[in-house]
Amino acid sequence: QVQLVESGGGFVQAGESLRLSCVVSGFALSGSYVKWARRGPGKGPEWVLSAGQGRFTITRDNAENTLWLQLNNLQPEDTGLSYCTSTSLGISGPGTPVTVSS
Numbered sequence: 174q175v176q177l178v179e180s181g182g183g184f185v186q187a188g189e190s191l192r193l194s195c196v197v198s199g200f201a202l203s204g205s206y207v208k209w210a211r212r213g214p215g216k217g218p219e220w221v222l223s224a225g226q227g228r229f230t231i232t233r234d235n236a237e238n239t240l241w242l243q244l245n246n247l248q249p250e251d252t253g254l255s256y257c258t259s260t261s262l263g264i265s266g267p268g269t270p271v272t273v274s275s
Contacts, residue, residue, distance in 0.1 A: 175199035175264060177207070177257050182269030185247055193242040193269055195257035203235035206260040209242045211271075213253035221255060247273045 181193035197207065209221040209231060221229055221242060230243045240257055256268035 175262065177259065177264065177266035179256055179266045179269040182255060182271045184272045184274065187248055187273055187275050189247055189273075191244045191247065191271060193244065193255055193271075195240040195242070195266060197238045197240070197257075197259070200259070200262065201235070202233060202238045202240065205262070207240055207257055208260060209240070209255060210258055210265075211251075211253045211255040212268075213250070216253070224251075244271070247271070249273045249275045 176199060177195055177197050179193060179195050181191060183191060185191060210218050211221050211224065212218045222231065228246045231240065233240045251271060252273050253271060254268040255271050256266050258265035
C-alpha cells in the first residue's frame with residue numbers, strides 16, 4: 174500500500190523548534206519527488222521551505238524511507254497542518270499539526 178505518514182507536530186512557544194518526520198511506504202523515497210507543504214488556518218497550501226525563509230531544513234534517509242523537516246525559530250504564523258506530498262505519485266499524507274503560541 175502506497176502511503177505517507179507524518180509525525181512530530183505539537184504545541185510550542187514562539188522561538189522554539191520542532192522536528193517532523195515523514196515515513197513513506199509502498200514506494201522508494203530515493204528517486205521520488207517528495208516535498209513538505211503546509212496549510213494554515215484560512216490559507217491555501219504552500220511549500221514549507223519557501224515559507225520558512227531560511228528557518229527550515231529538510232533531510233532524508235533513503236534507506237529508512239524517511240524525510241525530516243527541521244523547523245527552527247517557529248512563529249505564530251507557522252501554525253497549521255504540515256504534510257508531505259509525493260508530486261510524482263500525486264498523493265499526500267494526512268499531516269501533523271503545528272501550533273505556535275506567542
